[in-house]
Amino acid sequence: MDLRERIAHALRHERESAGISVSELARRAGVSKATVSQLESGAGNPSVETLWALGDALGIPFATLVDERSTAPRLIRVGDHAGVPSAAAPYLATLLSAAAPGTRRDIYLIQADPGEPRRSLPHHPGTTEHVVLVSGEALIGPSEQPELLHPGDYLCYPGDAPHVFEAQVAGTSAVLISELR
Template sequence: MEDLRTRIARTLRRERETAGMSVSELARRAGISKATVSQLEGGSGNPSVETLWALGDALGVPFAVLVDQRAAPPHLVRASGIPGVPSESAPYVATLLAASPPHARRDIYLIQAEPGRPRDSEPHLRGTTEHVVLISGEALVGPADAPVRLTPGDYLSYPGDEAHVFEAALPGTSAVLVSELR
């Protein structure tokens, strides 16, 4: 589990960069020294609640964003674990994999990939979650530091606001990808 200082450092830098602010500008808006911001982004220092609150206000994010653990770890559903198989008496089975939260924005993509160079993606906007259902082939998908091998019918959700990868392992690999921003 990531320690609090490391989590604050990673999150503070990500939020500052997402806001397009320099260290100096963030320090000015928060009313703290530039050295303090640099130390916190470097994983050193011992910030008070007041300091973190001021940084959150300056960045336009709640205090909890700077200190909370990631709320949604990767979620995997294997095709073999989905109940219900189409038959003559019930030729259609629909299984809800992930309900849309209120006010979410979603983009849906059809992915077609061949083995070779993986598709490495930088983090998207904060709050992005990606959902992948593999249609054909085989692929390594998900967080860059811990991708999951998917086979046809498997579903995986993972944080899209962290570095992630899609790497086809077999020719003719295809998937549906839904990018969701909350």
């Protein structure tokens, strides 16, 4: 199943499970009804922000809409993911593990280089983010008071408030766990 089909199937399933109409989901997510209809038919090409807004409106993690479920062991080696940060894209997030059905936890590998900070709007109420900095140096956490992290540092902060990830040196990487309670 390709990504558009996975999104279409997951979005329709989650919306119907929530017992809401296409119109109501569009209203809650702040997107057009046509966008939701296109995505559910597999015809849309959504941005990450659109999918995140839909996930928040449904009370589900972003990854629920895009991750391919499998029971086989999953190994991701350093060179296997989407690439390395660049001037054009100084921040990359690779989904390592989506939450299993009935749970609310996603694990990401973050790679970033200095440049424009990655500013995130609040996620679903009750979201908490956990970060372990693997390499480099970064300002991470609540937008109004991020912490400077060094390799091995751990930070936990509310993901349901504006937050930021700003690499201070090239080759910065971190493991981020987003959980919803």
